[in-house]
Amino acid sequence: MSILKASRADARPVWMERPGPLVQAGKAVAIAAIVVVMLYPFFYVILMSFASPEAATSGTFWPSSFSIQAYVSILTGGVVTRALLVSAGVTLVGTVLSMAFTTTLAYGLTRTKDVPFAKPILVMVLCTMLFGAGIIPNYLLVRQLGLLDSYWSLILPGLISAFNMIVVRNFFMGLPSELIEAAKLDGASEFQIFIRIVLPLSKAVLAVIALFYAVGYWNSFFNAMIYLNDAAKWPIQLVLNQYVVQGSTLSSVQPPGVPAPPGETIQKAVIVISTIPILLVYPFAQKYFTKGMLTGAVKG
Incomplete structure (x- = not known):
């Protein structure tokens, strides 16, 4: 009984344990989603700033033609x-x-x-x-x-x-x-x-x-x-x-x-x-x- 109590006392908290493969994969997916959400407006603004007049009004994410006219x-x-x-x-x-x-x-x-x-x-x-x-x-x-x-x-x-x-x-x-x-x-x-x-x-x-x-x-x-x-x-x-x-x-x-x-x-x-x-x-x-x-x- 004393050995069991000692092992529980020496055990690390749950949040300090190394997460399993599924948890790590979930974190990777969540981080990737956050990165995409954060970078999407940035890349969209850059792409649309270089869009030609025809491509700027097409409503697509990736312009079909580019121009530095703006x-x-x-x-x-x-x-x-x-x-x-x-x-x-x-x-x-x-x-x-x-x-x-x-x-x-x-x-x-x-x-x-x-x-x-x-x-x-x-x-x-x-x-x-x-x-x-x-x-x-x-x-x-x-x-x-x-x-x-x-x-x-x-x-x-x-x-x-x-x-x-x-x-x-x-x-x-x-x-x-x-x-x-x-x-x-x-x-x-x-x-x-x-x-x-x-x-x-x-x-x-x-x-x-x-x-x-x-x-x-x-x-x-x-x-x-x-x-x-x-x-x-x-x-x-x-x-x-x-x-x-x-x-x-x-x-x-x-x-x-x-x-x-x-x-x-x-x-x-x-x-x-x-x-x-x-x-x-x-x-x-x-x-x-x-x-x-x-x-x-x-x-x-």
Whole structure:
């Protein structure tokens, strides 16, 4: 009886046992189905963006003939190319400024003994995660600051994310305090410690947070829709909204004598162009996700 009890105590839980062939086959089928469901819209959009005008209206998944007329139309019209440059500039400048302000604020809030009112400031930052002013007060503030119809209205309202700042702060607090104390004994200032010790040791979390900011700036269109009246300053996502949601056409930018591509082909081509930059950047930062987020989110 005692041997039976010991064997039951040493037995592994059911969920830790190796599944049988049927269970593994079921998991493989389920994963394959999920992959197909996730990839189908992606491939459909790409195929339809290259479809010829005749194939685009046939209603088939695989077009019988292909053409780059949609890409030529949107890239030669000037609207999409200008919007791409606007989005690229806003994303680059916004990400750099957000990272600079987020990291400096996070490091300052780790020095609770040296920075006055560090804890009340931290509480104030945390309150912004729970309470928001709303659209109308934000619009009135942006207008009062003279930022309407300015690119800064796309950057400054979301310059610091409280969640990202907390993740970076927790990562900084997990760094060895002995390194900072040794640097202070060697006469290093707080700025030197921050630049030469803290930031180089935080590449993983900084890469993740930088990608979060970049994706946020690139995909943002609501602020542009509210604060920008000049269509020449629209980012790519607002142009995408006009083509896909509003159903705008490119007939006004077509060369004389050349028919405009179908609206569905134009929509798919704009979606592909607006998605490619993020798809190119994401693989380079993917390896930092697990290390950066787990270390920054869990202290100890």
